[in-house]
Amino acid sequence: MPVSATAPTPSTVTSLRVRSGRTVELLLTLFALVVVGLAYVNVQLATVGEVPQLVWWHLGTYAGIVLALHLVLRWRARYADPLLLPLATLLNGLGLVMIHRIDVGTGSEVAARQLVWTGLAVLAAAATLVAVRDHRLLRRYTYLAMAAGFLLLLLPMLPVVGQEINGSRLWVRLGPLSLQPGELAKIMLTIFFAGYLVSTRDALSLVGRRFLGLQLPRARDLGPILVAWGLSVMILVLQRDLGSSLLFFGLFVAMLYVATERISWIVIGMSLFVGGAFLAWQVFGHVQARVTLWLDPFAPGQSDQVAKGLMGLGHGGIFGTGLGEGYPYITYFANSDYIVAAFGEELGMVGLFALLTLYALLAERGLRTAIGAREGFGKLLAAGLSFTLALQVFVVVGGITRVIPLTGLTTPFLSAGGSSLLANWIIVALLMRVSDHARRPVSERRQDPTKDLTHPRGEVRTR
Template sequence: MSTVTTHVTKTRRNTELVLLAFAIGIVLLAYANVGMAVQDTVPADLGTLGIGIGVLALVFHLVLRWRAAYADPLLLPIATLLNGLGLVMIHRIDLAKGEDISEGFALRQLEWSALASIAAMVLLVLIKDHRLLSRYTFTLGLTGLGLLLLPLLPVIGKNVNGSRIWIGFGGFNLQPGEIAKITLTIFFAAYLVQTRDALSLVGRRVLGFPLPRARDLGPIMIAWLASLGVLVFQKDLGSSLLFFGLFVAMLYVATERRAWIAIGLTLFAVGTVVAWKLFAHLQERVTLWLDPFAPGQSDQIAKGLMGMAAGGMFGTGLGQGRPEETYYANSDFIMTSFGEELGLIGVMALLVLYALIVERGLRTGIGARDGFGKLLATGLAFSLALQVFVVVGGVTRVIPLTGLTTPFMSAGGSSLLANWVIVALLLRISDQARRPDVQESGNASIGQDETQVVKVR
């Protein structure tokens, strides 16, 4: 006699569609609120914006039904909401500076949003299995290294605000480090899957603390030297912290050895202290961090702090503050702009949205059925978490200001493109993680909130 066990798995695509509609409604409400507060009228292009965002979101949703029916249902709505709110704040700051939609940063941000989401959809269609990426381990590693070195080249390399992290040709500017973040994460995941057994071995014990073998310290030393190179030659503290922190975190996840965290923190602390002693630009950052109100230096952090203080708990209201008085209020300091007009509650809501993306990414890593997928999803989620921490920590004086952008919200095409690609990769991995092992032949392409029945005898 045979026993039949039925396991029901839902695709949750209808749930995603409802959440998308809710996210777009919030964005349009915020956009109308800004128009009423600044111009005393509902924006004439409200409907056009709603149709544009709605069409992009709907097409993305349909691509998921077609190519990744079991993908996580929360990632796309949250990314759409964050992207849309960032667009609203950029438009609000444009209006404060007397620039209309055709002159300011908002139109460019909208164009980059469309391009980034289309790139994410193309990636989902082309990459049917994330494990294919592990075949190009060293190719992607070399690509990431090359992208990091591009800003150091003459002619195309550009120095902006003291950091050499941009390249430019014609009227087009790009921050290649944002793309390198993704290629290096894939490289780290593939490399650590291959070497984690050796890296997990324990060498000598110091004060009862197990340390790795000396012969296995090579990878972390190379990552440390590379991050110091970014810090010294490109004068970019944020990217240096992001890349090294990402590698150490993935190394710990791969090996489950706390010694790697201790070694990584020690190496980074030593490196930053030495660099601070030797280089003036780091000394300026630390001085600004310790005393942002001191005379004779930039008052950027001071203005950001005063703006958030003016917002208080509930904020001044969208369109009713003065966030434009802070330098780079639409990019590096967009979080202080939200803090002033939405208050502490609004900022906490935004941080909860970021925490949800990270949580879903980590959940995807736990559910992935292969080691490469587990490490890749974990690394991508951690890169977003670390970037948000570095940005928010910088504008609130928890750590020195780094100049990184807030994912999905800050003005800038490079960051927007990279973060949408990260969402696409997490969607691809989550589709495999949530997809049933066995499918009935008649239900091979489910695109609704239907149930997939798997029978095991």
């Protein structure tokens, strides 16, 4: 049969060219830097009526730091998701703006220190991209990551380096520096959960009995979730940190659901956490104080932090007072724990919803990366890191708006604090690495470094 002149022949068929997205990333990053610059100028004009040279120096330094990471992406991960860097840049930059605005109101100099931490955090992200050339290599260190995560969580309990601040023992002091090891522990535990669940998800999802429509696991398979529950209760009791306890246990339950697609794990996990939280509320005084403050923030004889935060949000209304026009510094820890309330006062409900939309986009890009990953470990790792960011934002905003009791967690990228900034930029770097592998053309993709030989039946034998 003759071949049509218009029909493609094998010699004329070409593969579609995959766009790296780096030009789009550069344009969006420049747009984010322009927004940050305008916010800086607006704060200065509203507070002191001029823009000093120091502000331009801050802007130039921040732009140089972010654009340097863009160059690293072009070098080491040129197929990474092009929206991750602009979103993180905008959130981090707006955090610097609000911290600077609070500095103007209080006479402090936290913004300069936060800019230094931003440089160190972006440097850590670049080092992660260079050192972790293939995210699948992290699966080799599953149990080492577990040990490192547990060690980081236990460091604040040590008598010499551990430090208690505001009733919670979460800090480690090393000379002039204070670090919160739990921020880095969440990355280590996410790597462990991903490596463990990708190996055991068949047993967790297929084996067991059904009861009242739920697939119940075997007793031996309950061990990991009981260990995670015990760890979260230990953090709640010993370190007096409700936020981290909820974060770690919620992360594990969410990753269990992603790995097994069984609602029974969510029911079991939430039942365990609610039971443990209720028991802690009955036994421990500091938990009772948090719950009392949640139920009645205006009651006399207790901290008025929640009340001042709510009044600040009410002062902002729908459209806010305007950057530099409010009084966010009246609330305690306005540049760290309560920076969301500061944004709510000066940008209003509209501005606060815009910030939450940025976080939703960041989590969505992470979950899209998980969907696009071609192997189980990458899917679980990207999903876990995305849930970490989303759950932390929910816990922080929920505490400030009285949806849940107040916790001591920081808002990712916005709050003052080096440990949080360092951990969140590393999370973004890992998401970039997974998305780079997922979007990379097949012809340029490396062979799985964690695999060895393939059996004739198609099964893969690991080393």
